[in-house]
Amino acid sequence: MSFQVTVQPSGRQFTCEEGETILSAAIRAGVGLPYGCKNGACSSCKGKLIAGNVTHGAHQEKALPVSEETRGFSLFCCATPHSDITIEAREIAGVGEFPVRKMPTRIAKIEKVADDVVILSLQLPANERLQYLAGQYIEFMLRDGKRRSYSMANAPHKDEQISVHIRHMPGGVFTDQVFATLKERDILRFEGPLGSFFLREDSEKPIILLASGTGFAPIKAIIEQMIHNKSDRPMALYWGGRRPQDLYMHALCEEWARSIPHFTYVPVISNAHQEDQWVGRSGFVHQAVMTDFADLSGYQVYACGAPIVVESAQRDFIGSCNLPADEFYADSFTSEADLAE
Incomplete structure (x- = not known):
């Protein structure tokens, strides 16, 4: 048995097989729903169930609190339909551009x-x-x-x-x-x-790149893409770690800062030891951004790393620094503990 999924406001439709999650069916059909972890931890795929019935599989309470579920919200990565359904979701151009x-x-x-x-x-x-x-x-x-x-x-x-x-x-x-x-x-x-975390190349806005730990990986790919495109958009990279050794490609970032016009690099350490002899910025990495950029209304932000870093940046950049909500792009890294099955 299969069910039809209608996405509003676009009107796009796709088929979801029995026992298949809405997100898996959307990916298979090339429909660009936003998503990140695919396992009910990050809430990137959250949208509204307008009509029909679904069952939610295992997910983290913070990603879909009971109070939100009772108001019709759904996590599409762990929701399986039991009827034809209509959902409300923001579609992202480019997500289905290349086959999985x-x-x-x-x-x-x-x-x-x-x-x-x-x-x-x-x-x-x-x-x-x-x-x-x-x-x-x-x-x-x-x-x-x-x-x-x-x-x-x-x-x-x-x-x-x-x-x-x-x-x-x-x-x-x-x-x-x-x-x-x-x-x-x-x-x-x-x-x-x-994933729906990727460089939006249809904008000329300056970019804040925020990474914690190995969240640097996709940020590195984005920077390399911008270098390849000979982009002249200003970029500011803030990379945070507990100790200096957590910034494992620090020398590469310093080289970028020397060689790329309109590029700045700010390493931030939150728990330096005396033997580290750290003389750079200290504290939480997203707060370093807020110190340097009180008004983010004209920027795009790409944030990647630990959930607490991403969630804090999203809350504070939008709530205190005037960042438009739809200009915050994020990939929240879940640990293997989060993925326990």
Whole structure:
């Protein structure tokens, strides 16, 4: 049995199979609903159920509080229909531009760039390329059926190999494997491209790029894309970490600041130790942005990293710095603990 989904206000329609989530069906149909984690943690895909009936699978309370669900809100990544439905959602141009593919990949290089961070370079099959937008992610398909998501850290034009940045989460199903047993030439499988976090190239607004930890990965891809496009849009990168070693590509960012016109780089450390001899900005990274930019009404913001950082930036930039709500683009990284199945 299948059900028809109608999206308002666009009127777009697609088919959802029995037991399939609304978001999965939309991705399959190339309909550009906004989304991030795909597992009920980040709320990026939240919209309204106008007509029909759905059941919500497992999700985090903060992503869809009971009070919102009773008012008709729905998390499309974990909602399965039981009838034809009508939903209200903002569609995003470009999300369905490239087909979502399942592909094998060979580990070409494993580079440890910090005690708890490695960069995996992935070699695609001969004569294969993955088309994607700067900022999107892939999902590794694990043998037990679980999946783990990682942003692509290189711009689409540099796709001879795809790189991902992986932080070790002790006890994590995938990251323990990456740090203990994975080796070069091993084969993995992934699906992608996924996600509605990507560079909007139809705007001339200056950009604030906000990253915490390995949230730097998709931000790096966006910067590389802008360099490739010879964009003259002003960019300000704020990268936050607890200790200086968390900024594992600090030298690259400094090089960008020296060589790219209209680019500034502000590293921010929240918990420096005396032995770190840190002399730069301290505190919360999004508050450093607010100190430097009291009025964000004319900007776009791209934020990526820990949920607390992304959520705080969204609340404060919109509430206190006049950022238009529809100019805040984010990818909130969930940990393997958030994904426990």
